[in-house]
Amino acid sequence: MxxxxxxxxxxxxxxxxxxxxxxxxxxxxxxxxxxxxxxxxxxxxxxxxxxxxxxxxxxxxxxxxxxxxxxxxHEPMAYITGHTGFWSLDIAVSPATLIPRADTETLVEAVLDHLPDRNAPLRVLDIGTGTGCLLLAVLAEYPQAVGTGTDINPDAARLAARNAARNRLAARAAMLCGNWADGIAGPFDLILSNPPYIPHADLNGLMPEVVRHEPARALDGGADGLVAYRALAAILPDLLAPGGIAVLELGIGQDSSVPAIMRLCGLHVLEIRPDLGGIGRALVVKK
Structure with missing residues (x-):
């Protein structure tokens, strides 16, 4: 070359x-x-x-x-250009965060169907917000909603805050650095999360764009890929408002195991929505 x-x-x-x-x-x-x-x-x-x-x-x-x-x-194109599209937004990206995927837009579609009142004054929490793309896409669709995004990586939290400003949503979005929802007081009408869900042994088999460049911490779901879901299931019941829902992203083949984890913690499964490839991608639960 x-x-x-x-x-x-x-x-x-x-x-x-x-x-x-x-x-x-x-x-x-x-x-x-x-x-x-x-x-x-x-x-x-x-x-x-x-x-x-x-x-x-x-x-x-x-x-x-x-x-x-x-x-x-094999550096991802989005890291090279510094941004990518998600839903209706232009999202800045960096190696501190995963690059938003089109599959994740399935979660936004599920939210719109389960919460049809676009003028509802929703209180939204996005756990592990990364670029902030999920929270910001929802806030863009619900002009009366306010939201909080949390991420354990301070660089990710700072990037999410810049994305809120970039998309003129900073007045309704607070981006915080923290572990899961530690120190966060509910209740929330909507909780979002795209947690790490790749089994540890599978990480090296991912595309080189992913395994060489995207943050392993945001990918590694532990030995069985389910560690983050167990942590989420334990805190969701206390964070959800009456009638509130949580919408979580699933990995391939997790559309049975994750709902079972949620049910053990008293959560009711409303829907498992497939993405365009037919993979169960968005899990919707309530108390």
């Missing part, structure tokens, strides 16, 4: 062709699209704007080469 691209090609089409070949060789999925996304980022435009560009200026070409090397090392 290095020998093939040591000089800046004058033609963007040639640059994209060479980059696509390098990404394909490195085993990056959708290499042509990835090359175009990197070029658009370097040129400070979008994919549509890239169609109007024939060459990259020297500074943009240097940025493209730097980011291409990062992507060839």
């Amino acid at each position: 290095k020998d093939a691209m040591t000089q800046a090609p004058a033609n963007l089409r040639h640059l994209l062709s060479e980059a696509t070949a390098c990404l394909r060789t490195a085993g990056v999925d959708a290499p042509q699209r990835e090359a175009r996304l990197l070029a658009a980022h370097a040129a400070d435009t979008d994919l549509a704007g890239l169609l109007r560009i024939d060459t990259l200026p020297p500074a943009a070409h240097a940025t493209f080469m730097q980011t291409l090397h990062r992507r060839l090392n």
Whole structure:
């Protein structure tokens, strides 16, 4: 790769062709699209704007080469660009947090169906908020709601606060550093959580983008992947308001084990909602 691209090609089409070949060789999925996304980022435009560009200026070409090397090392695109889309929001990301996934939007869909009054003055708690994407997506849909996000990682809590400001929701969102809901007083009408749920032995089998770059602490669910759910089940009954619900993200194959844990702590399962791939993704429970 290095020998093939040591000089800046004058033609963007040639640059994209060479980059696509390098990404394909490195085993990056959708290499042509990835090359175009990197070029658009370097040129400070979008994919549509890239169609109007024939060459990259020297500074943009240097940025493209730097980011291409990062992507060839399987660094996620969102970490390279510094942001990603989630629901209707633009979410800043960093290596302190997991990158928001489209599958997690299933939780927002479940909330909207179970709490149909968009003007309800909900009190919301997001445990393990990460980027804040879940809490902020819900607050964007419920203009009278207020929410608190907690994360054990102070860098994540700070990023979530920046995302609240970035999406003009800071007045209704408090982002705190803390362990689970320690020191948090309920009750809450809605509790959200996308906890760590990957069994420890499975971590090294994840995609290199995940295992090399995303924070293991936010992925590792212990020996059976269920440690976080046991902790959540123990505190949810005391935190939920009468009639309130909790919506939790599930991992693959956890749509039987996690509901059983919740029932043991006196919680009633309302729904297990599948994502677009048919995987049970959003667990909805109440007292």
